[in-house]
Amino acid sequence: MTPTLETKDLTKFVRDIPDFPKKGIAFKDITPLLKDPGAFRSAIDAFAARYEGRGIRLVAGIESRGFLLASAVALRLGAGVIPIRKKGKLPHKTLSASYDLEYGTDSVEIHADAAARGDKVLLIDDVIATGGTARAACELIEKLGAEVAGVAFLIELSFLKGREKLGSREIFALIGY
DSSP: OOOOOOGGGGGGGOEEEETOSSTTOEEEEOHHHHHOHHHHHHHHHHHHHHHTTSOOOEEEEETTHHHHHHHHHHHHHTOEEEEEEETTOOSSOEEEEEEEETTEEEEEEEETTSSOTTOEEEEEEEEESSSHHHHHHHHHHHHTTOEEEEEEEEEEOGGGOGGGGGTTSOEEEEEEO
């Protein structure tokens, strides 16, 4: 069994990819963290410890790296998983919300039956940058009548002030830049 790491040590498993997806953007790549069993376990343990005992019924993950984190955390919490995907990728009836990125605009969708009124949903993604994607995902969960019980990120790019777009929702990030 691989030992877990302190969350402060997780930064060494995040690498910068300059000028991706476009010039001037420094992309935070988490694939080194995902491939290291101890680092990945540490991240999942930290999320699960923060949210266990809070009645989380579903964990929503934003396409695509958020799926990896949400699935593992959901298993630990005994919860189900909701995929929030880019427009046109879900096969059933959907609700949609648009948002601005630091490098353009996009839309995300959720199945119209993904959660029920009053369900407590934890939203997880890999990075919060400008906050638009997370805000749109929260709006979709709330349109279903569910409660966003928390919004969690592996990485927060605080200099982009994405937290401000999420209003009074509870926000948690393991790593801050």
